[in-house]
Amino acid sequence: MSSFARPLRLLLLGAPGSGKGTQTSKLLKKYSDVLAISSGDLLRQEIARKSTLGQLSSKYIAEGKLIPDEHITKLISNYLAAELTPTSSYLLDGFPRTINQGRTLHESLKQGPNLNLVVELDVDQNVILDRIEKRWVHTGSGRVYNLDYNPPKVPFTDDVTGEPLSKRVDDTREVFSKRLESYNAELGPLKDFYNDLGILETISGDSSDIIFPKLAKFIEDNYVS
Numbered sequence: 001m002s003s004f005a006r007p008l009r010l011l012l013l014g015a016p017g018s019g020k021g022t023q024t025s026k027l028l029k030k031y032s033d034v035l036a037i038s039s040g041d042l043l044r045q046e047i048a049r050k051s052t053l054g055q056l057s058s059k060y061i062a063e064g065k066l067i068p069d070e071h072i073t074k075l076i077s078n079y080l081a082a083e084l085t086p087t088s089s090y091l092l093d094g095f096p097r098t099i100n101q102g103r104t105l106h107e108s109l110k111q112g113p114n115l116n117l118v119v120e121l122d123v124d125q126n127v128i129l130d131r132i133e134k135r136w137v138h139t140g141s142g143r144v145y146n147l148d149y150n151p152p153k154v155p156f157t158d159d160v161t162g163e164p165l166s167k168r169v170d171d172t173r174e175v176f177s178k179r180l181e182s183y184n185a186e187l188g189p190l191k192d193f194y195n196d197l198g199i200l201e202t203i204s205g206d207s208s209d210i211i212f213p214k215l216a217k218f219i220e221d222n223y224v225s
């Protein structure tokens with residue numbers, strides 16, 4: 001039995017550290033039948049298994065550069081083709097993040113379960129560097145922690161597996177500034193594209209605990225009831 005009256009096909013747009021992964025995990029706790037796809041997590045898994053794409057990507061990621069559109073689009077399109085059904089509800093985190101990726105995805109899903117909601121997480125960019133510097137991750141699962149906001153039960157240890165947490169190579173002050181610059185450069189055309197499709201919403205808040213209730217209510221009002 002689906003949680004939804006109509007399928008939720010959501011893209012979360014947001015600067016690095018704005019809380020896309022955090023909102024995703026909160027939504028998955030509320031709606032278990034949503035397929036969550038995080039481009040960053042998929043890339044980090046490729047890097048961990050030392051695939052060709054992983055070896056290529058690790059250089060770009062370490063320098064805060066975007067992976068070339070054709071490579072990331074192939075990875076995500078193959079994943080979607082394998083996992084999506086015509087009635088799927090899904091959540092995209094981190095892809096698309098350029099207008100070319102957005103247009104390509106829109107064309108490839110034209111006959112199928114295309115995006116029906118794009119939410120921009122509008123967070124004061126002065127607060128996100130501190131978040132990034134305190135972010136620790138469990139690479140295997142993509143679980144995200146923060147020394148201030150959501151620390152693990154046991155220091156530097158994943159709550160579920162007990163495995164050690166790690167810092168992302170791109171979560172440094174200097175690399176972060178490059179990622180933020182690239183996000184800000186790509187955001188305008190993407191927002192215009194989805195605004196023209198009539199599916200863009202912007203939710204503001206300087207804490208994920210302010211944003212999530214607004215996001216959950218929007219979904220409840222428009223996709224559940």
Ligand SMILES: Nc1nc2c(ncn2[C@@H]2O[C@H](COP(=O)(O)OP(=O)(O)O)[C@@H](O)[C@H]2O)c(=O)[nH]1
Binds near residue numbers: 016019020132145147
């Ligand atoms: N202080 C604080 N940290 C947060 C908040 N929301 C998320 N974080 C943490 O900030 C970091 C970035 O969040 P994440 O969800 O990974 O952002 P993403 O890069 O957009 O996916 C992580 O360490 C989160 O645990 C918040 O409202 N306040």
Ligand SMILES: Nc1ncnc2c1ncn2[C@@H]1O[C@H](COP(=O)(O)OP(=O)(O)O)[C@@H](O)[C@H]1O
Binds near residue numbers: 015016020043
């Ligand atoms: N859609 C994408 N296009 C190009 N590169 C991507 C994409 N998604 C992720 N990446 C690469 O992976 C890195 C980490 O992505 P992600 O985990 O989404 O980080 P963030 O915390 O910035 O949201 C990005 O800085 C970029 O190098």
